[in-house]
Amino acid sequence: MLVGRERGAHGWFSPGKHSYEQLLENKAVKDWISLYQSVGTRTYYLRCLEKVVKVSGLSPDKTVSYWRLESYFESARQLGPKLLQTCKIAPERG
Numbered sequence: 190m191l192v193g194r195e196r197g198a199h200g201w202f203s204p205g206k207h208s209y210e211q212l213l214e215n216k217a218v219k220d221w222i223s224l225y226q227s228v229g230t231r232t233y234y235l236r237c238l239e240k241v242v243k244v245s246g247l248s249p250d251k252t253v254s255y256w257r258l259e260s261y262f263e264s265a266r267q268l269g270p271k272l273l274q275t276c277k278i279a280p281e282r283g
Contacts, residue, residue, distance in 0.1 A: 209235040212242075217250045221257060 195203045212218045212235055225231050242249055 209239040221253045
C-alpha cells in the first residue's frame, strides 16, 4: 500500500501539497531554487533534491551547499554512485 497523498475515485492524486514542498521551508533551499525561473526546472530539481536528501542522509542545507560550491556532477561523484542513479545521471567514463 502506498503512503502519502490520498487518491480519488479514479486513482489520481487528490489536490494537495507536493512531497518536496517541505524543502521550501529551508532558507538555503529557497535561496538556491530561486535562481531558476523555469517552473519545470524548479520542480525537477526539487524532486531530485528530495530524493538525494533521502538517499544520502544529508540535510537539505548540506546538499545545496555541495551543489553551490561545485558543479552538480562533481558533488554527485563525491556522494557516491547511488546518488548518481537517484537522478539518472551516469558518471563520465575516462
